[in-house]
């Protein structure tokens with residue numbers, strides 16, 4: 001069994017629209033203290049996070065075309081370039097969900113590849129967010145795994161944490177990582193591509209389950225609770 005501490009697999013998300021510079025400062029302190037993989041901030045916060053984490057083992061990551069994935073390919077490539085120049089060493093891009101639902105796979109592949117290529121030039125890796133909760137079937141998720149791998153992505157990732165669907169009463173329910181999707185995405189990619197679970201991961205127990213199914217990175221804003229739950233645990 002893998003023995004990497006579970007907290008070290010976390011990309012700590014500071015992505016809510018209301019989060020401020022002070023929130024980023026506090027989050028950088030938390031990330032450095034507990035030893036996460038990266039802090040994932042909004043693009044406008046990359047310079048601040050890079051400055052605050054200079055000399056820390058915690059990496060700076062950011063999001064591209066976030067949260068809906070509908071910006072143009074050119075805009076995503078430009079956003080990626082700026083993020084890399086400002087200190088992001090990992091970028092999490094959102095696929096164009098509408099194009100995927102329409103089966104416009106040439107568009108989806110080119111959109112992912114544009115980001116991967118710009119990022120790679122800068123020595124930055126790319127994670128591809130599917131927003132799995134909005135996808136209708138396994139075949140669509142498997143196709144996105146195939147295209148992400150073809151484009152050269154380092155990771156496929158389930159969710160933004162900002163995807164919503166309406167339940168039977170019309171109320172909005174947030175969507176996030178499920179055990180089913182992690183299993184499916186792990187099986188659909190070769191060993192060259194890692195799987196990141198994200199959205200709604202709130203406890204150490206949630207995290208352990210997803211890692212056991214093949215996730216090697218966890219995107220969460222619940223790092224503090226997960227780190228507390230991980231204390232004195234022997235398995236990770």
Ligand SMILES: O=C[C@H](O)COP(=O)(O)O
Nearest residue numbers: 160161198200219220221
């Ligand atoms: O990848 C990052 C997600 O935004 C995390 O979502 P969360 O706030 O539900 O943990």
